[in-house]
Amino acid sequence: MSNIVLKIDNLHAKVGDKPILKGLSLEVREGEVHAIMGPNGSGKSTLSYVLAGRDGYQVTEGGASYLGKDLLAMAPEDRAREGVFLAFQYPVEIPGVSNKYFLKAAYNAVAKHRGAPELDAGPFLKFVKEKAKFVEMDPAFLNRSVNEGFSGGEKKRNEVLQMAVLEPRLAILDETDSGLDIDALKIVASGINKMRGPGRAFVVVTHYQRLLDYVVPDFVHVLSGGRIVKSGGKELALQLEKEGYGWIGAEKAGA
Amino acid sequence: MTTPAAGFESDLRRAAGAAQPPWLKTAREASFAAFAAQGFPTSKTEGWRRTPADRIAKTPFEPAGRPAARTGFAGKALCPLAVRRIVVQNGRVLPGGEGTAPALPAGVRVQALSEVLREEPETLRPVLSAAPDAKGLPFGALAAALAEDGVVVRVARHARLDAPLGVLFVSDDAESGRPQAAHLRLLVSLEEGASAELVVESLGLGKAPFWTNLLTQAVLGEGAALKHYRLQREGEAGLLTEAALVDVGRAARYESHAFDFGGALARGDLRVRLSGEGADCALNGLALVRGAEVVDRHTVVEHAAVGGTTRELYKAVLDERGRFVFDGLVDVRPGAQKTDASVYSKNLLLSEDADVRTDPEFKILADDVSCKHGGAIGRLSPESLFYLRSRGIGEAEARRMLVYAFGSEMIERVGLEPLREALTAALHARMPEAAEEAA
Numbered sequence: 001m002s003n004i005v006l007k008i009d010n011l012h013a014k015v016g017d018k019p020i021l022k023g024l025s026l027e028v029r030e031g032e033v034h035a036i037m038g039p040n041g042s043g044k045s046t047l048s049y050v051l052a053g054r055d056g057y058q059v060t061e062g063g064a065s066y067l068g069k070d071l072l073a074m075a076p077e078d079r080a081r082e083g084v085f086l087a088f089q090y091p092v093e094i095p096g097v098s099n100k101y102f103l104k105a106a107y108n109a110v111a112k113h114r115g116a117p118e119l120d121a122g123p124f125l126k127f128v129k130e131k132a133k134f135v136e137m138d139p140a141f142l143n144r145s146v147n148e149g150f151s152g153g154e155k156k157r158n159e160v161l162q163m164a165v166l167e168p169r170l171a172i173l174d175e176t177d178s179g180l181d182i183d184a185l186k187i188v189a190s191g192i193n194k195m196r197g198p199g200r201a202f203v204v205v206t207h208y209q210r211l212l213d214y215v216v217p218d219f220v221h222v223l224s225g226g227r228i229v230k231s232g233g234k235e236l237a238l239q240l241e242k243e244g245y246g247w248i249g250a251e252k253a254g255a
Numbered sequence: 256m257t258t259p260a261a262g263f264e265s266d267l268r269r270a271a272g273a274a275q276p277p278w279l280k281t282a283r284e285a286s287f288a289a290f291a292a293q294g295f296p297t298s299k300t301e302g303w304r305r306t307p308a309d310r311i312a313k314t315p316f317e318p319a320g321r322p323a324a325r326t327g328f329a330g331k332a333l334c335p336l337a338v339r340r341i342v343v344q345n346g347r348v349l350p351g352g353e354g355t356a357p358a359l360p361a362g363v364r365v366q367a368l369s370e371v372l373r374e375e376p377e378t379l380r381p382v383l384s385a386a387p388d389a390k391g392l393p394f395g396a397l398a399a400a401l402a403e404d405g406v407v408v409r410v411a412r413h414a415r416l417d418a419p420l421g422v423l424f425v426s427d428d429a430e431s432g433r434p435q436a437a438h439l440r441l442l443v444s445l446e447e448g449a450s451a452e453l454v455v456e457s458l459g460l461g462k463a464p465f466w467t468n469l470l471t472q473a474v475l476g477e478g479a480a481l482k483h484y485r486l487q488r489e490g491e492a493g494l495l496t497e498a499a500l501v502d503v504g505r506a507a508r509y510e511s512h513a514f515d516f517g518g519a520l521a522r523g524d525l526r527v528r529l530s531g532e533g534a535d536c537a538l539n540g541l542a543l544v545r546g547a548e549v550v551d552r553h554t555v556v557e558h559a560a561v562g563g564t565t566r567e568l569y570k571a572v573l574d575e576r577g578r579f580v581f582d583g584l585v586d587v588r589p590g591a592q593k594t595d596a597s598v599y600s601k602n603l604l605l606s607e608d609a610d611v612r613t614d615p616e617f618k619i620l621a622d623d624v625s626c627k628h629g630g631a632i633g634r635l636s637p638e639s640l641f642y643l644r645s646r647g648i649g650e651a652e653a654r655r656m657l658v659y660a661f662g663s664e665m666i667e668r669v670g671l672e673p674l675r676e677a678l679t680a681a682l683h684a685r686m687p688e689a690a691e692e693a694a
Contacts, residue, residue, distance in 0.1 A: 053644075077647050077648060088642070092638050092639050092641075092642040094639050094642070095664075096659070096664060097659075101656075105656065106646035106647050109646075109647040113647070162646060166647065
């Protein structure tokens with residue numbers, strides 16, 4: 001069996017005084033794609049942010065390891081350098097920082113950590129233009145400020161571009177399908193599929209099943225009330241789409 | 256009330272004593288009286304409440320003299336591009352200019368003030384015999400009284416200064432090591448249809464306090480255009496007071512870009528009068544303030560004619576115990592209809608101990624105008640920081656990128672590419688983390 005990339009064990013986390021995750025456990029191995037589905041307020045985004053290291057979340061019990069290391073003890077930049085990538089549900093606009101400068105800074109920070117050669121502006125531009133083809137992104141977006149004035153679809157493409165540039169071993173996609181029309185969804189999904197491979201694992205967090213028509217998961221988990229209440233294969237997603245979340249008997253989250 | 260005049264009377268005797276026309280002597284005495292009447296500004300003086308001007312009042316300055324060091328300033332100036340540069344060192348214009356400057360175009364004259372006063376003072380009589388309106392500008396009045404040198408730029412009708420002109424004010428310690436003061440004037444006259452770009456830079460190299468007190472006056476005739484870059488990097492103990500009075504004629508355009516990158520105290524007063532119909536001004540500024548530095552920017556734009564435009568944006572980044580004051584008034588006079596003006600001040604606080612006061616303000620005495628203003632004080636966005644860090648960019652680098660992003664908007668407005676590059680490098684060098692890493 002392949003290596004365990006991510007192991008979440010009885011994870012409890014709260015925001016302020018409010019417990020959100022209440023004993024979540026999950027194991028993800030190399031090459032696997034796991035979908036985490038659940039109603040609003042079930043803790044999907046909290047899980048993504050806790051794994052990426054955002055401030056404001058307090059882990060009260062349990063933990064998570066990444067390739068055997070304590071993931072939650074690492075600074076956000078160290079997680080990224082070690083190969084964890086979060087595609088944001090709401091990518092942040094950063095006026096004044098050009099997209100290509102940002103991508104180069106990120107690439108070189110990660111490359112340096114991995115002992116790979118850093119790239120100067122010229123070679124990097126060539127490299128990133130190739131990657132932009134992955135998501136059918138007009139290279140003009142490389143010269144614009146990070147996400148500034150991008151449409152919803154452009155922002156999500158930019159997230160997948162960053163993933164392609166950083167080549168993570170674990171990619172967490174938080175509601176990457178939200179706000180996309182069907183064409184944009186297909187482009188983004190195709191970008192993700194090109195990244196699939198034996199050395200890389202995905203956790204796809206989504207409310208709706210439709211992304212999973214294009215990014216077909218190996219496993220589907222239902223998150224409800226801060227815990228995984230049901231796991232199955234890809235057919236579970238179809239059943240959820242048809243019948244909703246009610247039949248699971250899932251307790252409604254504290255939303 | 257202090258007795259401000261006392262310390263400067265001997266300076267006045269010297270400035271007014273040399274061989275010079277009686278009208279100039281009279282003008283100096285009138286300006287000196289204007290200074291004496293206002294006195295040194297204190298924390299109770301209107302418009303100066305937040306300026307620690309006592310740092311000037313309490314320092315026993317001697318008139319600037321020859322610098323002790325011969326090390327020079329080559330390569331230290333930010334402005335690398337000027338094909339012509341005139342250097343004012345410790346209050347004196349160095350003879351001969353610099354480099355292999357080609358001849359000035361026809362109709363353009365660039366001279367030392369001392370030279371003009373010696374050889375053809377009558378040509379400056381119209382501007383020098385009228386004491387500048389120095390209300391609220393005691394140091395401007397003092398410069399008018401005492402300045403013996405400076406730079407005079409005159410561009411005749413429809414002439415163009417074909418390349419930027421650099422004016423470098425450089426200061427360094429004297430043999431005595433004591434605090435020094437230099438009172439200087441910069442006179443710019445653009446006749447009808449004339450244009451020029453000036454890069455005026457202050458560079459402080461010494462350890463002892465050096466006070467540069469500059470009075471700038473510019474007159475733009477009909478359809479004239481002046482781009483006025485002002486780069487300020489005084490030394491750690493450097494003090495700068497500058498009063499700039501600009502008159503913008505019909506359909507003329509004045510553009511100012513002020514960058515403050517150092518100095519114990521930099522107080523700048525910029526007063527622009529849009530005196531002709533359709534006159535236009537754009538005032539831009541970026542200050543990076545840290546340590547115990549104080550940068551104090553006061554601007555007044557007077558819309559005195561129909562159809563004037565003002566676009567003003569000042570930004571400041573405050574770190575450590577730095578203090579920044581912005582006071583921007585647009586004064587729309589009766590009859591100045593179709594005035595279109597905006598004044599914005601945006602500030603980024605990096606430290607709890609930093610202090611910023613911002614006051615964009617309008618006084619409107621016309622009824623058909625479009626006026627907008629706003630002031631903002633913010634901190635680095637935690638969401639942006641996390642986003643950058645989540646891509647592997649270290650925290651210090653992420654902060655640096657965001658500070659740079661905040662400031663770069665002002666640098667991008669600079670039309671001269673080599674200057675833009677030098678400013679970018681200077682902005683990076685002023686980053687808090689850059690200072691820590693270099694230490």
